[in-house]
Amino acid sequence: MHTLWKGSISFGLVNVPVKMHTATESQEFKFNYLHKDCQHRIRSIKKCPNCEKEVEMADLVKGFEYEKDRYVILEDEELAALEQPTSRSIEILDFINLSEIDPIYYDKSYYLSPEEAAQKAYRLLCQAMVESGKVALARVTMRSKQHLACLRVFEEGLVLETMHYPQEIRHMDATWGRIVPTETELSMARQLIDNLARPFEPEKYRDEVHEQVAEMIESKITGESFKVESPVKGGQVVDLMEALRASIALTEQEKEKIETNPDVDNQEAASQSEERKPKSTLTPRKRTARRAKGA
Structure with missing residues (x-):
């Protein structure tokens, strides 16, 4: 490293x-801006609006704006x-x-x-x-x-x-802190949390958008078509208690199925693990120190 x-x-x-x-x-995939007509990469230019000329890195200094358009200059040696x-x-x-x-x-x-x-x-x-x-x-x-x-x-x-x-930490103005849920609502919410509780297995979580971008890029490289699957929209919560009851019933069914047949959980885990394997192995290109310096 x-x-x-x-x-x-x-x-x-x-x-x-x-x-x-x-x-x-x-x-994260890094994209470059290209000229639409010729598809050549656009170069970022540092230009001084006062002198109307391009400025090199060696000509830049650090400045702190203490008033509108008024700066104090701090040299690297002074900061060091x-x-x-x-x-x-x-x-x-x-x-x-x-x-x-x-x-x-x-x-x-x-x-x-x-x-x-x-x-x-x-x-x-x-x-x-x-x-x-x-x-x-x-x-x-x-x-x-x-x-x-x-x-x-x-x-x-x-x-x-x-x-x-x-x-450096911002604090929230929690106006909702004055709302007091009923004991029944709290009890059901705790039960739902208990039903959904699992050990932390980081490998089971993945960046699905990243995987879809990788698949899209590969399909464009090979000239194949790529179809974006529409996400499943969640139901709108109309009644909080009814939503809690329905959620608990659903999770209780899952728990009962696993407790009755423990092998089902292992089979589902294996199946989900197979499903979680990304369809594309494309990863962002790593820039070497020399290329990064010259970019």
Whole structure:
């Protein structure tokens, strides 16, 4: 995996040198704009409206608009000078329970792998965190921005999740919070949730739109026709209680069928697994660093 950042994890007097790698990747198809007449790719041009000329990347500077059309210029060197001496350190601040962090705080995931000489210390930290049941709340600086982060164990290694600060989280004006459901409605809603409860199996979920785009692209490449299936529209809820009763009855039938014949669940799971296999294996093209730089 490509190394994005090198530094170390520090807690107490322990220092573990690590390398950072992106833990996720976008599977979104990237489309280019082409000229309709000749189908050649359109080039993005940075043009100064005042000078009426094209501007190269080397001629750009960072500016903050503090008033309408008035900017203060910040040089890269000035921003770099603000970085703390610990900018190459993932500084652990506290150890906490993972359940205390609401998912809204999470931003992006990164893998952390140890330098060769630090593998024992890295493994020690992983095992100690697993046995304690805790995750680490840390601070790290990347690209001149200081991030709050969660450090946790995943697949026997460390994952760093960058997090939003509290002031970056918007709050909802929940006017519906004053509505009080009846005990009967709550009881039925809980029963429906229990009937639909399943273990988390991430492989059973898929991006159906992504798969259809892949099929459409392949059909166009091969000159075949492609038909988009119309989605099944859900029924409109007219009466809440009636909708709950009908939903519970349907899920109870499914539960009874599985309890009566456990093999049915396995057969359906196998059948659904087969259905979930994408018809197309087309994936977005990966751009090399050289091509990305020249684009």
